[in-house]
Amino acid sequence: MSRVTSRSSVCHVGRGRTFAAVATVTQQPAQRGAPNTGRFSSSVVKKAVMAVSGIIMILYLIAHMIGNLKAFSGAESFNEYSGWIRTIGEPAVPTQTVLWIIRLVLLASVVAHFWAAYSLWAQARRARPVAYVTKKRVQQSFASRTLRWGGTIILLFIIWHILDLTVGAVNPAGGDTTPYERLIASFSNIPITLFYVVSMLLLGLHLRHGIWSAMQSLGQTNRRRERSVNALAYVVATVLTAGFLLVPLSIAFGLID
Amino acid sequence: MNLTLKVWRQVNPTVKGKMVTYHVTDVSPDMSFLEMLDVLNEQLILDNDDPIAFDHDCREGICGSCGLMINGIAHGPQQTTTCQLHMRSFSDGDVIDIEPWRSGGFPVVKDLVVDRSSFDRIIAVGGYISAPTGTAPEAHSVPVPKQDSDAAFDAATCIDCGACVAACPNGSSMLFTAAKVAHLGLMPQGQPERDTRVLKMVAQQDAENFGGCTNIGECSAVCPKGISMETISRLNHDLLGALRAGAVPAS
Known part of the structure; x- marks a missing residue:
């Protein structure tokens, strides 16, 4: 009992024997930051924003993928489809109205x-200030691990993709061409095709975990639905990736020209 | 068997810690992991060295006090608490890395001991029900559907050990908070505070420097009580429902 502190009192228990009653003092550290009550400061609400914006983008991707397949019915059909997107709703609304509504909704989704x-990434960094010396993965999937940097690459891809095929600024055939000409010019080029393929594979991984995560974030999963939600994620991810790869690979291998 | 341990030693919260190597000899396979550390500590005390500080209490796997990162897995290779892990899970000559739970919400106090009072504060803001005190009411007066009571009991098995936070790549305490929200929110007695509970507990968890959930599932895989990812979905569902119902957490 040599470590009796000033807070302890020494009690005598008969025959000169003593014991020290060591007071236990719980030191309550100051609370680290007051909770934020703002709706969008909640990490769960951020996840819901992520889920809803993700679902909007997936719906667009499905339409986009189906539209791309027009490349198989020839230049005329493909260019006509591209022109139709710009004239939907005419003459009730001016040219490109619907297209711009779609573009603005998508832009809002990407930003959100x-x-x-x-x-959430910044919050996760604060949540692990000191890294583990050894950390093993128990069950996490490759897809769930690649979500953050995969998403960043997909964002860069989208910017390049718009400059390439929509605007034509970085297209080998230039901007003053038909959509079909730009399509063929891009995918006759091996480095561009490879970048596209890598991005689409990352998109597939992103969707695999993203769809499951979105359903979970919106509180729609449970033990019973777990298998079907995971199956849905696999099917949508595979169909979209394969559908998007079909056209560029067909051009690269000379099936379409 | 003989083992080499690499243990995180840190004198106090402010001093930077490091991994220190120790050798333990004559370890019985029947020892628990904590008993093996006790043997090492006795050796350290005899050598006039500072024994390794670690949390433990019941050593029966029910109190949630113990918890170590063993070879990079929370609670080690078995899905149980550290005290219920036995040395037969290791073999002679193994090198074992032992680290404390790591999260912004769990600052290291000393060596392998972390301050988990952030969990207490999350519980304090919403982990309760308002029930009249006095004589216990007749248990059959409030019927609870069997399905709900089973799910609530599953969630209630959470022992607050913090392995979910330790294993999470985002350092999120979502599985813990979700277990509390599901446990109380599924019972009829927990309904009056259901909406404010989830909002307050999530807000507190965010304020305690825990990360956000990205549904990876590492937490559930190391949880000694096997609490499922479904619990997190339930929390998300409750929180979005509370916002739709117009509940605002009183600060």
Whole structure:
């Protein structure tokens, strides 16, 4: 009992024997930051924003993938489809109205998705200030691990993709061409095709975990639905990736020209 | 058997810690992991060295006090608590890395001991029900559907050990908070505070420097009580429902 502190009192228990009653003092550390009550400061709400914006983008991707397959019915059909997107709703609404509504909704989705991702990434960094010396993965999937940097590459891909095939600024055939000409010019080029293929594979991984995560974030999964939600994630991810790869690979291998 | 341990030693919260190597000899395979550390500590005390500080209490796997990162897995290679892990899970000559739980919400106090009072504060803001005190009411007066009571009991098995946080790549305490929210929110007695509970507990968890959930599932895989990812979905569902119902957490 040599470590009796000033807080301890020494009690005498008969025959000169003593014991020290060591007071236990619980030191309550100051609370680290007051809770934020703002709706969008909640990490769960951020996840819901991520889920909803993700679902909007997936719906667009399905339509986009189906549209791409027009490349198999020839230049005329493909260019006509591209023109139709710009004239939907005419003459009730001016040219490109519907297209711009779609573009603005997508832009809002991308911004919301990115904001939620960045904000959660920053929170996760604060949540592990000291890294483990040894850390093993118990069950996490490759897809779940690649979500953050995979998403960043997909964002860069989208920017390049718009400059290439929509605007034509970085297209080998230039901007003053038909959509079909730009399509053929891009995918006759091996480095561009490879970048596209890598991005689509990352998109597939992103969707594999993203769809499951979105359903979970919106509180729609449970033990009974777990298998079907995972199956849905696999099917949508595979169909979209394969569908998007079909056209560029067909051009690269000379099936379409 | 003989083992080499690499243990995180840190004098106090402010001093930077490091891994220190120790050798333990004549370890019985029947020892628990904590008993093996006790043997090492006795040796350290005899050598006038500072014994390794680690949390433990019941050593029966029910109190949630113990918890170590063993070779990079929370609670080690078996899905149980550290005290219920036995040395037969290791073999002679193994090198074992032992680290404390790591999260912004769990600052290291000393060596392998972390301050988990952040969990207490999450519980304090919403982990309760309002029930009249006095004589216990007749248990059959409030019927609870069997399905709900089973799910609530599953969630209630959480022992607050913090392995979910330790294993999470985001350092998130979501499985813990979700277990509390599901445990109380499924019972009829927990309904009055259901909406505010989930909002307050999530807000507190965010404020305690825990990360956000990205549904990876590492937490559930190391949880000694096997609490499922379904619990997290239930929390998300409750929180979005509470916001739709217009509940605002009183600060």
